[in-house]
Amino acid sequence: MGEVxxxxxxxxxxxGRKLLTEAAADGLLADxxxxxxxxxxxxxxxxxxxxxxxxxxxxxxxxxxxxxxxRCVISVNGNSVALAAADLIRCAAxxxxxxxxxxxxxxxxxxxxxxxRLEKVRHEVSxxxxxxxxxxxWQAAVSKVTILGIDPDSLIPNLEGPRANCCSxxxxxxxxxxxPLEDGDRCEALVEMGKxxxxxxxxxxxxxARLATVTIVDELMRMAPILLSYLVNGVSFAPPEWxxxxxxxxxxxxxxxxxxx
Amino acid sequence: MGEVxxxxxxxxxxxGRKLLTEAAADGLLADxxxxxxxxxxxxxxxxxxxxxxxxxxxxxxxxxxxxxxxRCVISVNGNSVALAAADLIRCAAxxxxxxxxxxxxxxxxxxxxxxxRLEKVRHEVSxxxxxxxxxxxWQAAVSKVTILGIDPDSLIPNLEGPRANCCSxxxxxxxxxxxPLEDGDRCEALVEMGKxxxxxxxxxxxxxARLATVTIVDELMRMAPILLSYLVNGVSFAPPEWxxxxxxxxxxxxxxxxxxx
Numbered sequence: 001m002g003e004v005x006x007x008x009x010x011x012x013x014x015x016g017r018k019l020l021t022e023a024a025a026d027g028l029l030a031d032x033x034x035x036x037x038x039x040x041x042x043x044x045x046x047x048x049x050x051x052x053x054x055x056x057x058x059x060x061x062x063x064x065x066x067x068x069x070x071r072c073v074i075s076v077n078g079n080s081v082a083l084a085a086a087d088l089i090r091c092a093a094x095x096x097x098x099x100x101x102x103x104x105x106x107x108x109x110x111x112x113x114x115x116x117r118l119e120k121v122r123h124e125v126s127x128x129x130x131x132x133x134x135x136x137x138w139q140a141a142v143s144k145v146t147i148l149g150i151d152p153d154s155l156i157p158n159l160e161g162p163r164a165n166c167c168s169x170x171x172x173x174x175x176x177x178x179x180p181l182e183d184g185d186r187c188e189a190l191v192e193m194g195k196x197x198x199x200x201x202x203x204x205x206x207x208x209a210r211l212a213t214v215t216i217v218d219e220l221m222r223m224a225p226i227l228l229s230y231l232v233n234g235v236s237f238a239p240p241e242w243x244x245x246x247x248x249x250x251x252x253x254x255x256x257x258x259x260x261x
Numbered sequence: 262m263g264e265v266x267x268x269x270x271x272x273x274x275x276x277g278r279k280l281l282t283e284a285a286a287d288g289l290l291a292d293x294x295x296x297x298x299x300x301x302x303x304x305x306x307x308x309x310x311x312x313x314x315x316x317x318x319x320x321x322x323x324x325x326x327x328x329x330x331x332r333c334v335i336s337v338n339g340n341s342v343a344l345a346a347a348d349l350i351r352c353a354a355x356x357x358x359x360x361x362x363x364x365x366x367x368x369x370x371x372x373x374x375x376x377x378r379l380e381k382v383r384h385e386v387s388x389x390x391x392x393x394x395x396x397x398x399w400q401a402a403v404s405k406v407t408i409l410g411i412d413p414d415s416l417i418p419n420l421e422g423p424r425a426n427c428c429s430x431x432x433x434x435x436x437x438x439x440x441p442l443e444d445g446d447r448c449e450a451l452v453e454m455g456k457x458x459x460x461x462x463x464x465x466x467x468x469x470a471r472l473a474t475v476t477i478v479d480e481l482m483r484m485a486p487i488l489l490s491y492l493v494n495g496v497s498f499a500p501p502e503w504x505x506x507x508x509x510x511x512x513x514x515x516x517x518x519x520x521x522x
Contacts, residue, residue: 017293024292
């Protein structure tokens, strides 16, 4: 896959495809990761490949929850590292929270590859300058972001095998977890632990989307800079009680309208 | 990915995923093939993972066109070989038509791998017995199916580079082409050549779906045995003039209803 020009009307979609196939070649992804990405592409196509109003509301709500968490953690898998590692590290630096690598098909090789990639991207983010409007010592803030996951010391109850592994300093003790692209079983287990769970899922009908506290129905590369901006600048309104089901139905309506046209 | 039990409610979908990831490991697929499969999975989910009435009508229409063709050819790529090589060879044996490997990202390695896979599956199909209700010498019928594509000697006009390659004994001289999972550019070029084009595409809004003569909005593994059965037994009705756009709209309506529920 060649270079994608910024001016291409489907730049984001084509760039996502390029990043994912490169990440697969680099050993960051499980076998089924590209298929999962393709499912996302199809739903994003139905969304019109833009951040809809209900997604924007969900991003604002997420920024509020993450900023006011006692212990926030950002949980990443291969796809989210491939698509949005830099912006997720920026979010962690602004929040001063850890990032935990937590993957469904856990192998030592993939965990090591993901850890190395995140360390490399953290260095680039540190060198690359602070987000617009952020005040303070950016390099110091980025250097304080811990990357967890490679040495798990806790288990998520109600999950079997390696996918139950997590870190006590991360997912296990967090009250708010931002976890893009999570699978249904683990989403359910985390909600059962009493966590406030924020997910990014392009399928508003998925089990993950329906179980999470806040579901952002949007493409990760597109929503990550928006989330970062709300984390830096704050959210200027006090939202009413969050109704995730109603918000999901609004996203679904966008897809329905797009199909019906 | 482990064994998928036949009794699993999503057997077909999980088996497709397994076949595709195995084909990728075997070097049969381009980088973006798994992503394309994932897009198909998402649309199939919206279809309810069943063959809808409009798909069945399109399969019947396709069987009629293929049986009454002067020169029919079945054009395959990596994904269609991975998912349905055996049933497509059975269809070719019943029709006594060639199969042509015609892939978008053509490399000698992939062409050779696909050719070897098809030769292997043809042998298995020959040994495996005739389809129900088929009369004649099955092994002789299967042995007469030529597998084209590895030595292209013609070009599809209006396409650039290796993707224009085709065989004079196959796609170039055919009047009816059955080509599951075709891309939009090549679909357009083949229609411009005056071909009757039958495609299998789970996205009723895709350019391929909208350009083809007959579009079967169905999953390839699920529709292939149905097509085979119509090719063996004939279609018992004379359909009215084929309205592909109306048929596509019916498939779209199935998805809309499924989303709206």
